[in-house]
Amino acid sequence: MRGRSREAAFLLLPGIGLLVVLFYLPQLLMLLVSLGRRTAYGEVERAASPDNYLRALEPLYLTILGRSLVLAAVTTVACLLVGYPVAWWLARRASPRWRNALLALVILPFWTSFLVRMYAWIVLLRSEGVINLALGAAGLPRAELLYNDLAVLIGQLYGELPFMIVPLYVSLEKLDPSLLEAAADLGADARRTFTRVVVPQTMPGIVAGCVLVFIPSLGAYLAPDLLGGGKTAYVGNLIQSQFAVARDMPFGAALSFVLSLVVVLLLLAFRRPLGSAQAL
């Protein structure tokens, strides 16, 4: 037993150490900051006041948080709708010989920084951009594609899609094809086979993909900033601007904790279906 526990300490220590130094300690610092006050020069003054949290719950900021929740939810649903057929094709239709190469293509965008990829979308979407030039060449009217909510959603969908496809692929690849035959054999057509067998069987992948897309989307700020033109405020931009522009670290920290709390509450609310993701 002693050997076992020493082995466990040996295996876990680097990870725990990193977590403590780079996550828990900074979190603690931020918690202290969030309870403090901003001085006139943007410094942090020690205090123990709930003011920043009360301010974060003002209607203006709750609206922004709500908008972020909607963006994250729409992004997640869009990723699921776009990603599921892709994952299905990869796992069940694509030739096994090419499957790994195709999967690598899904992950390939990660080789480039997210920032650069967002700029690439600007090149595509702006009024003199690739898409509008093509529309013009085809004799069609041009469209204002950039700096609106649709552009933000496109950027988010594009950026988060691989995080949806990969877990879906894993669960679809494990799906036993004889279960589909059994469902057909018992009288289920394609639609009911999908809703009654495929979806329940791939629920771990669906849940994992949704969590992986939803949580980062909730705090997204690059796509709203670059593709939305900063016209619509999302909570990610709000927090970022508190630190970088308004120099109100205590309020930014409080907003961060409110956001984390929302995520924790959501995970708790969905813990039953989330439990199934452990089967992945």
Place this chain on the structure above:
Amino acid sequence: MKGELRIRGVSRSYGDVQAVRDVSLDAAPGQFVTLLGPSGCGKTTLLRLVAGFERPDSGSIWISGRDVTALSAHKRPANTVFQHYALFPHRSVFGNVAFGLEIEGLPKAEVRDRVERALELVRLAGLGDRRVTEISGGQKQRVALARALVLEPEVLLLDEPMAALDPKLRKEMQVELKNLQERLRITFLFVTHDQDEALVMADRIAVMSQGRIEQTGGPEELYERPRTRFVADFLGVANLFRSEVLGVGGGVARVRTEAGLSFDASNDGGYRAGATVWVGLRSEKISLTDRAANAFAGTIDDEIFLGDWTDWRVRVGGEVLSVGEGNLLARGRKRGDAVTLSFPPEAVLRLDDPEAAA
């Protein structure tokens, strides 16, 4: 007629591989028909064609007098018990059996009634709440059976359902399944590679090889009168000789094996003087006494103890024959003993060899 299965000239290829070649087979309503053959002989493909998971390249399939060749699997009045059961892991035992009834859209109370009855039928009453991941292999098989039977199929298709069970349980399930089939009078199409299983359970056996049906018949008929070398070999005829017909007359044919053993075979009319034929001889039809027309002196080369009987390998000239002897008689013999063996000419089977002819 309800429950009648007719397969007419069905073929199916995968690329260059002809999995099923021009197969025709009938099953009368309530008959237990077994497809028997080694792995890769096309028996599972044939079953999947009947289930509708595969489409034939040519030919037609009829169930209860209706052409179902173009019908999708979910519309066919046939249900399948899969080799590895294919139970839905996210559903309970009850949920698995209820699946097809729920798809039919039956009211909840009726679903519950019929599922309960189906579970009773396979002796799983009271286990409905169990998860299918928590039950034993034998129980899983019963769930798979109940799930198919609850829909009252006109034909039940079973794809090696016993393959994953241990031998003792398999023997029990064979008898139980046979009794169940006799009680329900549902047409069974049963796939297996195990000749004992086929002999125990089937009313009719179709032996398949290389995508074709080699011979169809009742268990006894197949056992006693295999017509081809393949069927004889697969059904355990241990002594097979490529022989030359020396002469025909007086109701017998005189044949000589390649190693020079000559004996009489009762002539079924298929022997031609000078022709080459395959003949077979079951080891239990040879006795170690000198009493019939074909008697030879030999020595015991080897013995294989099989519990209630012993398989003696007896060398006679250039041939080694497998001779079965019940162990009540076999006591006292040993390797190297000189023995006399004999067999009646009626025991010699004349076998076709379509592969050699082709």
